[in-house]
Amino acid sequence: VAREGGAAALDLLELGPSAGLNLLWDRFAYEYQEGRWGGPSSLILRGEERRPVPAVLLETPVGVRRRRGIDLDPVDVTTEHGARLLRAFLWPGREERVTRLDAAIEILRRDPPELIRGDYLELLPALLDERDERALTVVFQTASTGYLGSAERAQLRSILDEAGAEGPLAWISTRALEEREEDRNDSYELEVAVWPGGERRFLLRTDFHGNWIEWRGDAP
Numbered sequence: 001v002a003r004e005g006g007a008a009a010l011d012l013l014e015l016g017p018s019a020g021l022n023l024l025w026d027r028f029a030y031e032y033q034e035g036r037w038g039g040p041s042s043l044i045l046r047g048e049e050r051r052p053v054p055a056v057l058l059e060t061p062v063g064v065r066r067r068r069g070i071d072l073d074p075v076d077v078t079t080e081h082g083a084r085l086l087r088a089f090l091w092p093g094r095e096e097r098v099t100r101l102d103a104a105i106e107i108l109r110r111d112p113p114e115l116i117r118g119d120y121l122e123l124l125p126a127l128l129d130e131r132d133e134r135a136l137t138v139v140f141q142t143a144s145t146g147y148l149g150s151a152e153r154a155q156l157r158s159i160l161d162e163a164g165a166e167g168p169l170a171w172i173s174t175r176a177l178e179e180r181e182e183d184r185n186d187s188y189e190l191e192v193a194v195w196p197g198g199e200r201r202f203l204l205r206t207d208f209h210g211n212w213i214e215w216r217g218d219a220p
Contacts, residue, residue, distance in 0.1 A: 001136070001138060001170045001172060001192060001194060002060055002061075002062045002136070003057075003060050004170075004194050005136040005168060005170055005194055006136075007135060007136030007168070008063060008135075009063045009064070009065040009134070009135040009136070010062060010063065010064050010065065010135060010136050010137075010138050011064075011065055011066040011068075011131065011132065011135045011136070011137045011138070012064060012066065012067045012068065012113075012138055012140070013068050013069070013070070013124075013127060013128075013137060013138065013139045013140075014068070014069035014070070014139075014140055014141060015069070015070060015120045015124070015139065015140070015141040015144050015145070015156075016069075016070070016071055016072075016120065016141055016142075016143065016144025016145075017069030017070070017071050017074065017113075017115060018071060018074065018075050018086070019074065019075040019076070019077045019082065019086055019105075019108070019115075020067070020069050020074070020077075020108065020112065020113040020115050021077075021101075021104045021105070021108060022140075022142060023067040023068075023069055023113040024067070024104065024107055024108055024113065026038065026062055026063075026064050027041060027043075027107050028041050028043045028044070028045055028104070028107070029041040029043070029044045029045070030044070030045050030046070031044060031045070031046040032046075032049060032052060032053050032058060033049050033052040033053075034052050034053060034054065034055035034058060035055055035058045036058065037057075037058045041107070042103050042106065042107065043100060043103040043104055043107060045100075045210075047210060047211050047212055047213065048211065048212035048213075049212070049213055049214075049215070050212055050213070050214040051214045051215045051216070052215060053204075053213070053215050054215070065135050066114075066135070067113035067114065068113065068114045068115075068116060068127070069113060069114070069115050069116065070115075070116045070117075070118055070119075070120035070123050070124065070127075071115060071116075071117065071118075071120075072117070072118070072119060073117070074115040074116075074117055076115075077105045077108060077109070078108070078109050078112055083105050086101065086105070087101060120144075121152060121155055121156060121159070124139070124156075124159055125159055125162075125163070128159070128163040128169070129163075129166075131163075131167065131169075133167050133168060136168050136169075136170055137168070137169055137170070138170040138171075138172060139160065139169070139170070139171050139172075140171070140172040140173065141172075141173050141174070141175075142173075142174045143174070143175070145173060145175055146175050160193070160195075160198070161198055163195075164193075164195025164196065164197075164198045165195070167195075168194075168195060168196070169194070169195040169198075170192070170193070170194045170195070171191070171192065171193040171194075171198075172190070172191070172192050173190070173191045173192075174188045174189075174190055174191075174206060175188050175189075175191070186207060186208075187205050187206055187207045187208065188205065188206055188207075188208065189202040189204070189205055190202065190203050190204045190205070190206060201217065202216060202217075203215070203216060203217035204216050204217065
């Protein structure tokens with residue numbers, strides 16, 4: 001998205017961020033078969049690559065300027081109560097997840113993102129209207145659209161298309177806004193669209209928790 005949008009900086013806007021940990025993705029480091037992406041970080045993420053991510057993508061620097069998320073009931077992990085609540089959602093016996101979560105919470109507490117309480121279908125249009133075109137606004141989500149009905153998904157698609165017609169915009173989602181391309185119950189596609197144009201593409205498949213990925217896009 002950063003390469004295609006030609007933006008020196010990104011403004012992030014997550015739909016359904018919960019505590020907002022995914023808004024900090026650029027503050028984590030990632031190890032791939034073809035190399036590493038990200039700077040020094042106390043949290044290094046790795047997993048199985050069934051088809052590797054192209055090395056050229058790992059050479060792309062990305063700068064994030066602003067981080068915001070819209071959630072019906074955001075979790076404030078800058079408080080101990082919020083951190084305990086998030087830990088309570090973890091499956092028992094998965095100590096590696098506890099370790100990752102604690103590291104991510106520590107990173108978030110240094111500079112928390114802005115979490116906005118509300119319905120993103122109601123709030124998103126106004127936030128997109130006020131976006132600064134000196135940066136590329138990237139709207140993304142990892143699970144929340146799975147709880148939308150078909151009419152609500154169509155409404156979200158319309159919001160994005162209308163905003164994209166007014167200025168540069170990007171969309172990243174681990175679930176297709178309509179239906180998944182394949183009849184699979186073990187994984188999602190990664191859907192990406194960039195405006196002008198807004199053509200929807202599926203670049204990879206991943207399981208529901210990102211434990212494995214399979215790159216499906218062409219190398220840039």
